[in-house]
Amino acid sequence: MSRYKELKERCYRSNMEIPEKGLAIYTFGNVSARNPGEDVFAIKPSGVSYDELKPDDIVIVDMEGHSVEGDLRPSSDTMTHAVLYRTYAGLGGIVHTHSTYAVAWAQAKRAVPIYGTTHADHLAGNIPVTEVMSDQMIKGDYEEQTGYQILNALKDQKLSVEEVQMILVASHGPFTWGSTPEKAVYNAAVLEELCRMALFTEQINPDAGRMKQALIDKHYMRKHGKDAYYGQS
Amino acid sequence: MSRYKELKERCYRSNMEIPEKGLAIYTFGNVSARNPGEDVFAIKPSGVSYDELKPDDIVIVDMEGHSVEGDLRPSSDTMTHAVLYRTYAGLGGIVHTHSTYAVAWAQAKRAVPIYGTTHADHLAGNIPVTEVMSDQMIKGDYEEQTGYQILNALKDQKLSVEEVQMILVASHGPFTWGSTPEKAVYNAAVLEELCRMALFTEQINPDAGRMKQALIDKHYMRKHGKDAYYGQS
Amino acid sequence: MSRYKELKERCYRSNMEIPEKGLAIYTFGNVSARNPGEDVFAIKPSGVSYDELKPDDIVIVDMEGHSVEGDLRPSSDTMTHAVLYRTYAGLGGIVHTHSTYAVAWAQAKRAVPIYGTTHADHLAGNIPVTEVMSDQMIKGDYEEQTGYQILNALKDQKLSVEEVQMILVASHGPFTWGSTPEKAVYNAAVLEELCRMALFTEQINPDAGRMKQALIDKHYMRKHGKDAYYGQS
Amino acid sequence: MSRYKELKERCYRSNMEIPEKGLAIYTFGNVSARNPGEDVFAIKPSGVSYDELKPDDIVIVDMEGHSVEGDLRPSSDTMTHAVLYRTYAGLGGIVHTHSTYAVAWAQAKRAVPIYGTTHADHLAGNIPVTEVMSDQMIKGDYEEQTGYQILNALKDQKLSVEEVQMILVASHGPFTWGSTPEKAVYNAAVLEELCRMALFTEQINPDAGRMKQALIDKHYMRKHGKDAYYGQS
Numbered sequence: 001m002s003r004y005k006e007l008k009e010r011c012y013r014s015n016m017e018i019p020e021k022g023l024a025i026y027t028f029g030n031v032s033a034r035n036p037g038e039d040v041f042a043i044k045p046s047g048v049s050y051d052e053l054k055p056d057d058i059v060i061v062d063m064e065g066h067s068v069e070g071d072l073r074p075s076s077d078t079m080t081h082a083v084l085y086r087t088y089a090g091l092g093g094i095v096h097t098h099s100t101y102a103v104a105w106a107q108a109k110r111a112v113p114i115y116g117t118t119h120a121d122h123l124a125g126n127i128p129v130t131e132v133m134s135d136q137m138i139k140g141d142y143e144e145q146t147g148y149q150i151l152n153a154l155k156d157q158k159l160s161v162e163e164v165q166m167i168l169v170a171s172h173g174p175f176t177w178g179s180t181p182e183k184a185v186y187n188a189a190v191l192e193e194l195c196r197m198a199l200f201t202e203q204i205n206p207d208a209g210r211m212k213q214a215l216i217d218k219h220y221m222r223k224h225g226k227d228a229y230y231g232q233s
Numbered sequence: 234m235s236r237y238k239e240l241k242e243r244c245y246r247s248n249m250e251i252p253e254k255g256l257a258i259y260t261f262g263n264v265s266a267r268n269p270g271e272d273v274f275a276i277k278p279s280g281v282s283y284d285e286l287k288p289d290d291i292v293i294v295d296m297e298g299h300s301v302e303g304d305l306r307p308s309s310d311t312m313t314h315a316v317l318y319r320t321y322a323g324l325g326g327i328v329h330t331h332s333t334y335a336v337a338w339a340q341a342k343r344a345v346p347i348y349g350t351t352h353a354d355h356l357a358g359n360i361p362v363t364e365v366m367s368d369q370m371i372k373g374d375y376e377e378q379t380g381y382q383i384l385n386a387l388k389d390q391k392l393s394v395e396e397v398q399m400i401l402v403a404s405h406g407p408f409t410w411g412s413t414p415e416k417a418v419y420n421a422a423v424l425e426e427l428c429r430m431a432l433f434t435e436q437i438n439p440d441a442g443r444m445k446q447a448l449i450d451k452h453y454m455r456k457h458g459k460d461a462y463y464g465q466s
Numbered sequence: 467m468s469r470y471k472e473l474k475e476r477c478y479r480s481n482m483e484i485p486e487k488g489l490a491i492y493t494f495g496n497v498s499a500r501n502p503g504e505d506v507f508a509i510k511p512s513g514v515s516y517d518e519l520k521p522d523d524i525v526i527v528d529m530e531g532h533s534v535e536g537d538l539r540p541s542s543d544t545m546t547h548a549v550l551y552r553t554y555a556g557l558g559g560i561v562h563t564h565s566t567y568a569v570a571w572a573q574a575k576r577a578v579p580i581y582g583t584t585h586a587d588h589l590a591g592n593i594p595v596t597e598v599m600s601d602q603m604i605k606g607d608y609e610e611q612t613g614y615q616i617l618n619a620l621k622d623q624k625l626s627v628e629e630v631q632m633i634l635v636a637s638h639g640p641f642t643w644g645s646t647p648e649k650a651v652y653n654a655a656v657l658e659e660l661c662r663m664a665l666f667t668e669q670i671n672p673d674a675g676r677m678k679q680a681l682i683d684k685h686y687m688r689k690h691g692k693d694a695y696y697g698q699s
Numbered sequence: 700m701s702r703y704k705e706l707k708e709r710c711y712r713s714n715m716e717i718p719e720k721g722l723a724i725y726t727f728g729n730v731s732a733r734n735p736g737e738d739v740f741a742i743k744p745s746g747v748s749y750d751e752l753k754p755d756d757i758v759i760v761d762m763e764g765h766s767v768e769g770d771l772r773p774s775s776d777t778m779t780h781a782v783l784y785r786t787y788a789g790l791g792g793i794v795h796t797h798s799t800y801a802v803a804w805a806q807a808k809r810a811v812p813i814y815g816t817t818h819a820d821h822l823a824g825n826i827p828v829t830e831v832m833s834d835q836m837i838k839g840d841y842e843e844q845t846g847y848q849i850l851n852a853l854k855d856q857k858l859s860v861e862e863v864q865m866i867l868v869a870s871h872g873p874f875t876w877g878s879t880p881e882k883a884v885y886n887a888a889v890l891e892e893l894c895r896m897a898l899f900t901e902q903i904n905p906d907a908g909r910m911k912q913a914l915i916d917k918h919y920m921r922k923h924g925k926d927a928y929y930g931q932s
Contacts, residue, residue, distance in 0.1 A: 025888060025889075025892060026885065026888070026889075028817065045931065046929055046930050046931060047929055047930030047931055048931065072931055073930075073931055076921060076928060076929045098817045100892065100895055100896055100899065101899060103815060103817055103896050103900075104896050104899035104900045104902075104903055105903055106815065107814040107815040107896065107897075107900040107907060107910070108900050108903035108904035108907045109904065109907060110903055110904050115340040115404070116336060116339065116340040116404045116405055116406065117404060117405045117406065118261065118331045118336055118406065132911060132914075133914060135911075135913045138913045138914055138917050139913070142917055142921075171814070171815045171816060171910040171911070171914055172815055172816045173815065173816065173817065186259065189258060189259070190258075190259075193258060193333065196333055197333055197336050197337050197340065198340075199899060199902060199903055200333065200334060200337035200432060201336075201337045201340040201341050202903075203337075203432060203436065203902065204337055204338055204341035204343055204432055204435075205341035205342065205343050208340060208341045208342060211340070211404040212365060212368075212404070214368045214371045214372070215365075215366060215371055215404055218371050218375055222309060222375075229309060230279055230280055230309045231279050231280025231306075232278065232279060232280055232281065232305055232306055348573040348637070349569060349572065349573040349637045349638055349639065350637060350638045350639065351494065351564045351569055351639065419492065422491060422492070423491075423492075426491060426566065429566055430566055430569050430570050430573065431573075433566065433567060433570035433665060434569075434570045434573040434574050436570075436665060436669065437570055437571055437574035437576055437665055437668075438574035438575065438576050441573060441574045441575060444573070444637040445598060445601075445637070447601045447604045447605070448598075448599060448604055448637055451604050451608055455542060455608075462542060463512055463513055463542045464512050464513030464539075465511065465512060465513055465514070465538055465539055581806040581870070582802060582805065582806040582870045582871055582872065583870060583871045583872065584727065584797045584802055584872065652725065655724060655725070656724075656725075659724060659799065662799055663799055663802050663803050663806065664806075666799065666800060666803035666898060667802075667803045667806040667807050669803075669898060669902065670803055670804055670807035670809055670898055670901075671807035671808065671809050674806060674807045674808060677806070677870040678831060678834075678870070680834045680837045680838070681831075681832060681837055681870055684837050684841055688775060688841075695775060696745055696746055696775045697745050697746030697772075698744065698745060698746055698747070698771055698772055
């Protein structure tokens, strides 16, 4: 029996949440999962639609994207995941979707302004968007470069991967992450909802303006950091 | 057996209507319930998602938000509910959601104009929005201050809590109430629908204009007051 | 056994299509049904929500809206239906909903422009909107006057009730009809879809412009009139 | 037993995907299927709603649209399908729907700009729109002329039917195709999603601008052509 059986099951279940939550149709998304400290991760196979996906189809790859276990070719986006896992030891899950509203903001090449507490409960600033990828990066190993495109954006905008767990890749779509694959999927669903709310907010009032800083701080700190008092733990 | 068994069941069922009616995802909402004349109320525990919630998880708290029965920490919004219950003896239920369109209007910091009879069947004026909370209030007991933020808005705008059973907290989202928790959930669902209709109305005709006063009066009075003739009672 | 048993069953089933097709929440709609040539009709009772409605709850009323059979009070909109049935002998069903996009156009007080063949398959011109009701009409028998508001609009705009089976009552919402209650419900669902399509069309291209007349005529005639060749009959 | 039994079953199943995927209501769509090299095709009967459709209702017609097998009249759009099958030997399936957002772009008479990778994964340029049909063509055999309207647009815009598998017929709605009926349905669902994404993109940023050419080429080539590396084959 595979030593990765549990990881593959968990990766499978997280992948199945993508269509269940309406975050993508057909094969338009992928979730990966890593056990903390391990140098392999589990990921969806390429081009397999969710309604045909089985736990045993999940592929185990190393940090160079080479297959360690599994008969199928891993997601074409595998190297994007690998770059992020290699850089951030704390990541346990990564999600890429083509959810409608997050893609629309990514295609619009705009960061999502922080308009209200639903947003501030999850991050304390705008949802970042990367630069458009340079021609040179596109001509390189494209999927690996997508990982660097994300790293560059986080670095340039001085964002912490713990505090900001979602990003829009310009002209492409969203990536989210977390300490577990379940948390990364949660972030993908929250991101889609924040993107819907922000668009409608601007339609109702183009001059709505960013929410005030004191309220951002208050809501973010209710849920994060040492004085958090939301939830049961 | 708990003397609050029935109240907890009813609070549980009303909470479960939130995801069933698509008014919030994950843990983004809470419903409380009070028996008329009692000085305790039932409320959802903090950070428990709807698909894990059980009737026994519901917490009974007093009017200062202290737990009277239940093992879990009550909703972080408990003090907002407490302030409203303390002030208005007639309230039997309060609902807070992050439903998409109501949040968008709250983030846009605009009252929802009364454009048609669907709206006038429920209240005879615009759906009110509070002021943005002052820095001083944010630095106080935030959730309790949210209650006062609502009270201030109702008072400043000379609104009756019986006639106006819904409000948008600026940069945050909707609160609704009623004589029972079921009525408060009904108001939350109606509010979301009115918010959708109002946005689309403005998109179709930015100069639509408020509906005429005589029609507002007629529709509101069909359903409310001593000459109401809608329904079976 | 009631001589109206079959009519009540049919009226019940047509009413149940309203929530099933997402055309209204709670009690926000009503369907009536009449057998051709009869001087009574069946209609939903007032204020009963769809998930509690039973076939025996359906009320039979005469053309003055007086109850002929049934224990419940008929829909508060009964007299609007009565006026239409009295005027047009060919009507076998009438539907009133508060479906989201049709209400938005009604609140915007705009006729829905004929932009494409989906629309022209059903009517050969814009979807009409009534005038806003005068104060005098509002102060009269309001629901009966709503019927006259519809008749006036059809007359003023020289529209045939056979060719145009849907209308928007300004500041209120849609009414549809047909030779059977099933056809009237079909028209309510089609109307909602046409209203969605028209809004998005204008958002994509504010200068889209009405479709050309020759194409309107062609599509309308494919499905209507003596040379129709759509369908199986 | 019919020699076309398998083709009819397959055509039936593909037709049933239209309502299952929310691409049309009632009878607003049709799918046809052809075995490569055969000079007949299977198509939905006219005016039969999806919830009544059975495999045996599917009609087999020749390339002039004459019925070869089946008791029902074939779709009124049969000749549009026939023209495309006659012209392009490689087509195995054609889909026509009235899906909401694709219709809206068709009614807006605008090609859908290529804004992001979801789009570029499927075609390497804008989604084309035909010219409005001339009065003369409308007065001819309308459905056959709709086929020519599509052929003219592909020819005028120098588009390959293998590379571009979807088009918007102006003032009407979408047609999609593929080497199989399943692929044609897939394209219809993808088209609807691309149309939603593009509208929201323009609402978020009217100056979003077409995605850069190098990125279009990269994404299209990941999935198409001899160096494709997406999927399992």
